[in-house]
């Protein structure tokens with residue numbers, strides 16, 4: 001067997017793509033390795049969303065140079081492939097900066113990796129593919145393999161929204177939705193392999209609009225309703241959503257679909273209308289708050305999550321205070337927050353009023369401590385409650401299993417290793433910093449929702 005090492009950066013869509021790269025290469029005699037040393041091929045599946053993420057790739061390539069040389073000294077060959085959004089955005093520039101790279105492949109062309117490896121092995125020089133052909137990609141990928149009871153399933157790629165800070169429309173291309181039948185077949189296949197929970201992925205997953213056999217375009221809500229009919233599949237989630245695409249039928253799905261978990265990642269980015277407009281978010285602060293109200297009316301207990309950017313060009317102290325006030329009003333169960341990072345080629349990167357680094361750091365710290373407080377508060381509110389947990393893997397302690405609550409929190413339970421792959425009611429005993437500790441409910445009383 002040849003050794004394949006894949007390192008994944010960035011979002012869950014990259015996690016899905018990396019699994020698909022492994023699915024493509026396994027039939028060709030590659031086995032996954034957990035370190036790059038001595039590997040026959042190393043794939044870096046990269047992220048370009050912030051400068052730090054992109055620079056990490058170049059540092060890693062610096063480290064791989066020595067390993068590639070060592071392998072060559074022993075008469076072997078280590079191929080190095082850069083996949084994902086850095087590959088898409090920087091193309092040949094990567095091989096100019098790091099001549100050890102043999103393959104550069106954008107996210108829409110990853111199905112061509114086997115053929116690119118063959119070309120490089122025939123010593124035809126380097127291979128580069130950065131075309132946008134998402135339908136070809138999904139048509140050409142082999143059947144998925146399941147690695148545990150929870151799986152990702154990409155249903156939508158790309159973005160047409162062009163927020164002024166974001167590279168995604170340039171690296172992942174225009175919005176594309178996979179056809180309903182293709183998604184349903186993949187979900188049924190995963191369920192037959194023992195998968196109990198599927199998270200539907202897309203850069204704008206709730207903009208999903210896929211062709212169905214009935215000749216119509218189906219919304220995400222309709223797709224979720226169809227997938228909820230699959231026996232054995234007990235839990236559905238989706239991410240990431242844009243507030244503008246939070247349609248009525250999707251909100252109703254949160255009310256009506258038992259299998260749809262009470263968790264929603266709904267990025268707002270900022271609480272200031274002035275900043276939202278400069279970001280080209282095409283939603284307002286009030287519009288977002290009204291949406292949150294509608295969602296909570298449909299499903300009273302739901303874990304809300306968001307993304308925030310602090311220090312967007314021109315953001316004043318008053319704008320930032322509006323973000324803090326919005327957070328206090330919404331009360332998030334969990335969230336991600338970032339300092340604005342200027343991305344080459346995006347409109348905001350050229351704005352004159354960039355915010356000083358120290359101001360960005362101070363704002364990020366203030367926001368993150370408020371979000372951490374809210375996350376801890378939500379976790380604390382779960383103490384003493386019973387809730388169904390899908391056990392996914394072994395914990396750190398012998399016999400322990402770790403699963404997910406309906407609200408996506410990791411839950412540790414002792415003496416539950418034998419239950420991996422199953423859903424059981426757990427009483428939450430304590431809230432820890434980033435997880436919950438619980439005990440199995442012996443008899444099965446009716447699950448109580450978190451407050």
Ligand code: SAM
Nearest residue numbers: 165166203240242267307308338339340341343
């Ligand atoms: N489509 C999603 C939405 O509109 O909410 C976001 C997808 S993006 C891959 C994930 C997050 O990265 C964004 O929500 C934003 O908070 C963050 N992000 C994107 N560009 C950024 C930048 N230039 N600087 C800092 N954070 C950024």
Ligand code: SF4
Nearest residue numbers: 159161162163166168
């Ligand atoms: Fe980026 Fe905006 Fe598209 Fe989200 S909606 S992927 S933030 S451009």
